[in-house]
Amino acid sequence: MNALRRIARWTGGAYLALAVLGALGFLLVRPLAAESAGYARLGVALELGVVVAQSLAAVGFFALYRRDRPTEAYAVATFGIANAIAILASAALLTAALAVPAETGGDAGVTALLRGVADAFWTTGAVFFGLWLVPMGTFILATRLMPRLLGVLLIVGGVGYVTSAVLSAALPEAGGIADLLGIPATVGELWMVGYLLTVGIRSTPSHRTQPGTAVVVG
Numbered sequence: 001m002n003a004l005r006r007i008a009r010w011t012g013g014a015y016l017a018l019a020v021l022g023a024l025g026f027l028l029v030r031p032l033a034a035e036s037a038g039y040a041r042l043g044v045a046l047e048l049g050v051v052v053a054q055s056l057a058a059v060g061f062f063a064l065y066r067r068d069r070p071t072e073a074y075a076v077a078t079f080g081i082a083n084a085i086a087i088l089a090s091a092a093l094l095t096a097a098l099a100v101p102a103e104t105g106g107d108a109g110v111t112a113l114l115r116g117v118a119d120a121f122w123t124t125g126a127v128f129f130g131l132w133l134v135p136m137g138t139f140i141l142a143t144r145l146m147p148r149l150l151g152v153l154l155i156v157g158g159v160g161y162v163t164s165a166v167l168s169a170a171l172p173e174a175g176g177i178a179d180l181l182g183i184p185a186t187v188g189e190l191w192m193v194g195y196l197l198t199v200g201i202r203s204t205p206s207h208r209t210q211p212g213t214a215v216v217v218g
Helices: 003-032 037-065 070-104 108-131 133-143 148-170 172-181 183-198
Strands: none
Touching (some): 003 183, 037 070, 070 133, 108 148, 133 183, 148 172, 148 183
16 A cells, blocks of 8 residues: 555545544534533534544645645635634533633623634534535646545535625525535535545546556556
């Protein structure tokens, strides 16, 4: 296994951890956090796990892309770290909310405000999670080191995810449309995770030849 494929494997592992921890924390544990301090603490731990996994995946994509496409490498890493910082801010606010009863005598309004701002970081920070998919996809189209359709799907998904994040923040009543716009991103991400873990990355570009045309790869 060459060095790039090893990098692809651990990048895929970090991306998978990001997906699993994010789903557990945001979709399952977070709705229960307001009712139980135990769930709230578990939610903070899962969010910190998301921060670590997101950061490792961002570094992995940078290492994977920088040789062939340094601009895309920097863009994916920058947007990924920015998203991790947004989730870190959410975790910090939830940690502060857990400390409110001891410091203010249980001010429910302060606790609710902190949790509300934490939710807002998830909603608005999702812009960066959509943005990092776009250079991830343009790298594929430019290098052909992964399936072209995957690149197209990631770009479409990234644009859709950014639009979804803007709608969720500015027009909460458009939640149904926002959810639909995020579907291509989910499909593209799952495909990317699976491809990184099973195939890794091609050592040479894929070439489509026309009848009677010879392609020489030096």
